[in-house]
Amino acid sequence: MSSRSTPRLHVSAPLAAGSSLPLPPGPSRHAQVLRLQPGDAVTLFNGDGGEWEARIVRMGRSEVDVQVERHEPVDRELPIDVTLAVGMPANERMDWLVEKATELGVAAIQPLVCERSVLRLSGERAQKKVAHWTAVAVGASEQCGRTRVPRVEPVRALAGWCAALPPGGAGLRAVLSLQHAQPLAALPAAGAALFLSGPEGGLTAAEEALARQAGFRAASLGPRVLRAETAPLAALALLGLR
Template structure:
């Protein structure tokens, strides 16, 4: 039976009566129209889950009784850090949502020369907050109990220069081999996905200088949001927990 999963940003005390936050109240009471006595599952990002029962529904508050918390690890053995150049419209939201479902651990939105998104600093900061909520919702849906981090937006060259502990991968149609030919000795993977117009020659040279390995997904040209999800899936099938 499907169990409603709710993320709470503060530590959840087992065997206690706790008041859920406003987001949980709106979702449980106003959207799902759940009633007193019904069961939900809570998680707080600590890789545990806590069964709970709705005990009180007031006009603006919701109280639940929690049971014992249990560890429930659904994380991949791969630590994938996705560097995604900003894409337009809902494409970025789609990429974040689906990459979280596929097991990415962190995402850094990037600015490149051919990035088609032009927003001021305040709007970019609000976008990051919005994307973090999308990551949270994706975890509620897919069963992950650790929320991936959406990092502040960075310039492409700054991000590429600070990945010393990662195996660095990027997609390019001129690459000689694909993911199946990789010899993976490092579970920390930084995956760079460029913009819809591709990286410039100067940016490609820069990634090579920072020891990025170029890989090929296949004979077809994929859209930026398709590339990210295809590459993550291939990595998880070959080295992670999909199969």
């Protein structure tokens, strides 16, 4: 039976009992850093659901081969599909947000550039950041026991992203607001939720109006002003516990 103390490795490949495969470069480096040896047990997951028991069969200088043994149909995901759309906080705060949101069970993260954003990304730099945040999500999923890795969507400008949302989408849409907002806990429960929060300084009045036109309901997390990286995590924790 799989043990939570066994090293967990994410692989983007089909898995089947009895198959052998080389680990991708990232998991291979992880196995080597842990000084694993042939015969040592590892747990694999690929996002298709559950985990796979496996064993190291070969440790090369840079390659690691494993034998897949048995599937464990575990499920540690939230009962609600939550997407966080966030005005990206600057510096390492976005890394921290992605890591902690993954641990809390987020399904997807949509990085946004807003009018008051300090961090502004586009082109190749944005693509590299998304790849980096995806790697952060993979590492957090390996550590916390998740069987799926949340999606990190391409960076978008908030106005264009709002305009592209399908009208009347299923589930709850909520935007963090200090104006005429209901407590998030009082909004109706749903099987999916899309939560929008702004960057440092929050959303402008015009951006909030765009969100409301796209079907978002104004929501409050209480009387205190939370940081840009704290507010979406508080919302995720609240939605996930409902």
